[in-house]
Amino acid sequence: MIKFEGVHKWFKKLHVLNGIDLHVKQGEVVVVCGPSGSGKSTLIRTINQLEPIQEGGLIVDGMDLRSKKTDINKLRAEVGFVFQQFNLYPHLSVIDNITLAPIKIRKSSKKEAQEQAMELLERVGLAVKRDAYPTQLSGGQQQRVAIARALAMKPRIMLFDEPTSALDPEMIGEVLSVMQDLASSGMTMVCVTHEMGFAREVSDRVVFMDHGVILEEAQPEEFFRNPQHDRAKQFLKQLLSPMH
Amino acid sequence: MLKYSFDWSIVTSGKYFEWLVSGLKVTLELSAVGIVCAFILGLIIAVLRMSHFRPVRWIATAYLEFFRNTPLLVQIFFWYFGSYKVLPAVVNDWLNSTNFEFAAAAIALTIYTSAFIAEDIRSGILSIPKEQMEAARSAGFSYLRSMQYIILPQAVRITVPPLVNQFLNLAKNSSLAMSIGVMELTYQARQVESYTFKGFEAFTAATVVYLALSVVITALMDLYNKKVLNPHRA
Numbered sequence: 001m002i003k004f005e006g007v008h009k010w011f012k013k014l015h016v017l018n019g020i021d022l023h024v025k026q027g028e029v030v031v032v033c034g035p036s037g038s039g040k041s042t043l044i045r046t047i048n049q050l051e052p053i054q055e056g057g058l059i060v061d062g063m064d065l066r067s068k069k070t071d072i073n074k075l076r077a078e079v080g081f082v083f084q085q086f087n088l089y090p091h092l093s094v095i096d097n098i099t100l101a102p103i104k105i106r107k108s109s110k111k112e113a114q115e116q117a118m119e120l121l122e123r124v125g126l127a128v129k130r131d132a133y134p135t136q137l138s139g140g141q142q143q144r145v146a147i148a149r150a151l152a153m154k155p156r157i158m159l160f161d162e163p164t165s166a167l168d169p170e171m172i173g174e175v176l177s178v179m180q181d182l183a184s185s186g187m188t189m190v191c192v193t194h195e196m197g198f199a200r201e202v203s204d205r206v207v208f209m210d211h212g213v214i215l216e217e218a219q220p221e222e223f224f225r226n227p228q229h230d231r232a233k234q235f236l237k238q239l240l241s242p243m244h
Numbered sequence: 245m246l247k248y249s250f251d252w253s254i255v256t257s258g259k260y261f262e263w264l265v266s267g268l269k270v271t272l273e274l275s276a277v278g279i280v281c282a283f284i285l286g287l288i289i290a291v292l293r294m295s296h297f298r299p300v301r302w303i304a305t306a307y308l309e310f311f312r313n314t315p316l317l318v319q320i321f322f323w324y325f326g327s328y329k330v331l332p333a334v335v336n337d338w339l340n341s342t343n344f345e346f347a348a349a350a351i352a353l354t355i356y357t358s359a360f361i362a363e364d365i366r367s368g369i370l371s372i373p374k375e376q377m378e379a380a381r382s383a384g385f386s387y388l389r390s391m392q393y394i395i396l397p398q399a400v401r402i403t404v405p406p407l408v409n410q411f412l413n414l415a416k417n418s419s420l421a422m423s424i425g426v427m428e429l430t431y432q433a434r435q436v437e438s439y440t441f442k443g444f445e446a447f448t449a450a451t452v453v454y455l456a457l458s459v460v461i462t463a464l465m466d467l468y469n470k471k472v473l474n475p476h477r478a
Contacts, residue, residue, distance in 0.1 A: 048382050077384030087379035091398050091473075100393060101383040153383065 001026045001157060001188050002047055007056035009042060009212075016042045017053065018212035029189045031199040031220070034209035035235055040192045043209065044159050047190065048079045061156050077105055080150030084162040086142040088134040088149070094121070095130045098149045106153065113152070120148040124178050140171025144178055151182075158182065160191040196239060200224055208232045251442055255449040260436045264446075267432030268453055274346065274428060275415040275457070278353040282414060283407070285354060286361025291391055293366055304362075312359035317420050319356055324348035324424040349421035357414045364406040368399035401473045408465045412458050419454075429453060 002024040009017040016039045024030050032040045045051040047060055049072050058065040063075050088097050098120060099113035108116070121127045124144040134142055143163055150158060160179065164172040176198050183189055183202045193199065199206050199220050206223040208216040208231075215229045227233045254260045292304035311319070324345065328336050339347065372395050380390035400407075422431035433450035437443040 050378055050382060073384050073386050076382050079382075081379075081382040083375065083379065085375060087375045089376065089379070089394055089398075091401065101385070104389065104393060105384050149383075 001028070001061060002190065003057070003059045005057040007046065007053050007058055009046065009051065009053045009055075016212050017046070020056070020212075020214060022207065022214060022217075024188065024190060026188050027186045028205065029183045029187075029203045030191070030205045030207060031203040032190065032192045032207045032209060033194060033196075033199065033235070034215075035231075037211075038209040039212040040209050041161055044161050044190055044192050047157070047159055048076050048081055050081070073105075077101070077153055078156050080147075080153060080155035080158040082143070082146050082150055082158070082160045082163050084165050086134075086139070086146045086166075088142055088146055090134050093131050093133055094126070094137075094145050097134070097145060098152045101149070102152050117148070117152055120151055121145075123181070124148050125174070138171060139167045140174045143167065143171075143175045147175075147178055147182070157188045157190070160189065160193065162192050162194070164193065164195055194239060196224070196236075208235065210235075248444065250445065252445055254436070254440055254442055255445045260440065260446075263432045263436055264429065264449055264453070267427060267429035267450075270346070270426060270428040271415070271418055271430075271453075271457070274350060274353065274418040274421060274426070275411075277350045278357060278414045278418065279411050281350070281354040282357035282361055282410070285358035286365055286410075287396065289358060289362035290365035290369060291388075291396075293362060294369060296387075308359045308362055310359075311355050312363075316352065316356045316417055317423060320349055320352040320420055320424055323352045345421070345424050345426045348424060349418070349426045353414055353418060353421075356417075357410055360413075361407065361410050364403050364410065365396075365399060368401075368403035369395055371402055372398050401469075404465060404469045404473065408462055411461050411465070415457055415461060416454060 002022070004020045004022040007017055007020040008015070018039075020043060022030075022043075032043060034040050042051055046053050046058060046065075049065055053065070060075060061078055063070045065072075065075070089100070092100065095114060095117050098117040099108075099110070102108040102113040102116065103110060106113075118127060118130065121130060124147060126141060126144055126148070129137060129141065129145070134145070137145065147163075163179070164175050167175065172195065176195060179189070179191070179198065180202050191198070191203070201220075203220050206216075206218055206220050207214055208223070208227075208229065210231050216223065216227065216232045218228075223232070224236065227236055255264060289304050289307060292300050293308065295301050295304070327348070328339060328344075331339070369391075376394055376398065377390055380394040381387070385393065418428060419430040421428050422434065425431070429450055433446045436446040436449075440446070
């Protein structure tokens with residue numbers, strides 16, 4: 001479904017992705033973690049070409065991102081992206097946030113798009129907020145709307161870039177449970193997150209990155225019980241007991 | 245001792261009142277056409293100014309600098325006295341059959357004001373967080389569609405206060421159209437003065453009407469801002 005082959009990316013002179021090889025199969029849930037500045041956000045952003053790559057091969061849902069013939073807008077319509085800062089459209093109500101792309105890009109009728117949006121809002125538990133504006137919602141609610149907005153395009157892949165990092169602790173659970181629900185429905189997901197509980201219980205595989213390199217790739221049980229790389233050990237130790 | 249005897253009746257009724265009313269009608273038409281066209285043109289120039297394609301950006305910038313840095317009166321004269329000399333005869337015949345004074349004034353006002361509006365809208369666009377563009381692009385919208393559905397609607401909201409200024413300027417600047425014989429409000433006030441020597445009354449009446457026009461534009465924009473653009477804000 002997603003295939004990185006020897007991918008390199010530079011920001012000016014900074015080598016942010018240094019030879020990434022990664023293969024995500026259909027229906028798989030992959031968690032990417034690592035210290036800040038490790039390149040994990042850049043990695044996930046290359047999948048829908050919010051960040052272009054400079055070297056290597058990247059194939060997403062059968063489309064070659066290095067080929068000039070690939071219609072990038074078509075690819076992005078098939079790939080849902082959830083941001084750390086939600087990025088809802090502040091001038092549109094919740095329902096209009098969700099229906100905009102289906103109506104304009106998928107050419108759904110307004111009625112059809114709204115019915116589907118209401119189903120999604122039910123699913124994320126926010127049906128009552130259909131006419132609210134983003135500023136009237138809590139962070140957790142905004143993020144759930146953002147997930148519904150991405151799902152409204154019926155994407156084949158969902159990408160999450162630190163979806164809970166901007167949330168107050170008591171709101172993290174509501175977002176994670178929506179993601180968990182999505183994972184169990186068979187969605188192909190790549191999540192950059194520090195939520196190790198989510199990684200352990202929901203993901204099929206954990207990828208640990210540092211300095212633009214994938215240092216470790218393992219089943220969650222294996223990764224948490226017996227991390228191989230020193231940096232991964234250190235990272236987990238700091239994450240699980242930040243007081244030390 | 246003041247020798248002037250005021251006669252306000254000439255501007256509140258009768259023939260001269262009708263002249264002023266017909267002048268106001270032309271001023272309203274000119275302002276309405278100018279505001280609508282200048283806004284649309286300003287939007288387009290603002291988007292072109294931010295194009296990723298350099299030549300397009302240069303052309304838009306040249307347009308903007310050229311038209312906002314030359315006097316409006318000169319531009320009006322150019323369109324009225326200059327432009328038709330280089331146009332084909334067919335176009336000229338057609339122009340002469342229409343109200344060419346009005347057209348020349350409307351074109352000049354539109355182009356002049358669009359340059360200022362473009363800059364206001366551009367700063368509005370720049371104030372929208374870049375994450376909004378990312379969100380739109382990642383949903384599959386092209387650059388232009390992202391602008392259309394997500395960035396511009398937000399930018400225009402922020403731009404309303406400076407836009408009101410530009411609209412007011414345009415309405416007031418429409419008085420310069422009298423210089424090429426457009427029979428708008430100032431032209432008619434001058435006519436009234438010429439016929440009656442009641443300059444104080446005539447221009448006081450014109451002043452009051454311009455003031456009222458400005459107040460109405462401001463109130464309409466305020467209403468639009470509150471009811472249409474920001475209905476969810478207190």
